[in-house]
Amino acid sequence: MKGVYFLISTLAILASATFLVSASDPGPLQDFCVALNDTKSAEAVFVNGKFCKDPKLVNANDFFFSGLQNARNTQNPLGSNVTAVNVDNLLGLNTLGISLARIDFAPNGLNPPHTHPRATEILVVLEGTLYVGFVTSNGDGNRLFTKVLNKGDVFVFPIGLIHFQLNVGKVNAVAFAGLSSQNPGVITIAKAVFGSQPPINPDVLAKAFQVDDNVVDYLQKQFWYDNN
DSSP: OHHHHHHHHHHHHHHHHHHHHHTSSOOOSSSOOOEESOTTOTTOEEETTEEEOOGGGOOGGGGOOOOTTSOOOOOSTTSEEEEEESTTTOGGGTTTOOEEEEEEEOTTOEEEEEEOTTOOEEEEEEESOEEEEEEOOGGGTOOEEEEEEOTTOEEEEOTTOEEEEEEOSSSOEEEEEEESSSSOOOEEHHHHHHSOSSOOOHHHHHHHHTOOHHHHHHHHTSOOOOOO
């Protein structure tokens, strides 16, 4: 009987471990797999959505990105600018399960409610003061967790949950975010719902948001700026 109990316990632990591993990018089976945009190469190997560059042709520049020290232009409707460093512009990130972003904010600038379907985000404030938060899932009652962050403060946004950052200071703010995926993805809620192409049937949105059709029509006609 004890042997059966031990076997069941072991299987449960292994199942939990498997779930945890599958919750992030697959682990690589080699030192690196620098992404290759030339899909016709006879030496390419397909891994994690990208083709691998021949390891013998890899060099230091494949793991290098420059320019994040410079402030970004925040003169847009949101007053913010996100500069992502992921597998699309730093090919050496392929299969490594990590990326980052610099976020610049003008006073009152907003990184609007959005989600990263494939990554947890950890944010550190370099300059300024940010009001940040995330909302939990329906099963947890859609609880809102918020915090005001100052220079040097850190906050974590769990994978897949809607979150935001707002500059509540009187000067520009800068933050850096680390993400647990080489390609975390981003879904900006307002743009996805009201700016989809083709548009979502207004009847669907009017019923979902419990508003008049004219409100939905107005929102769907807006220009939904994307700062990502």
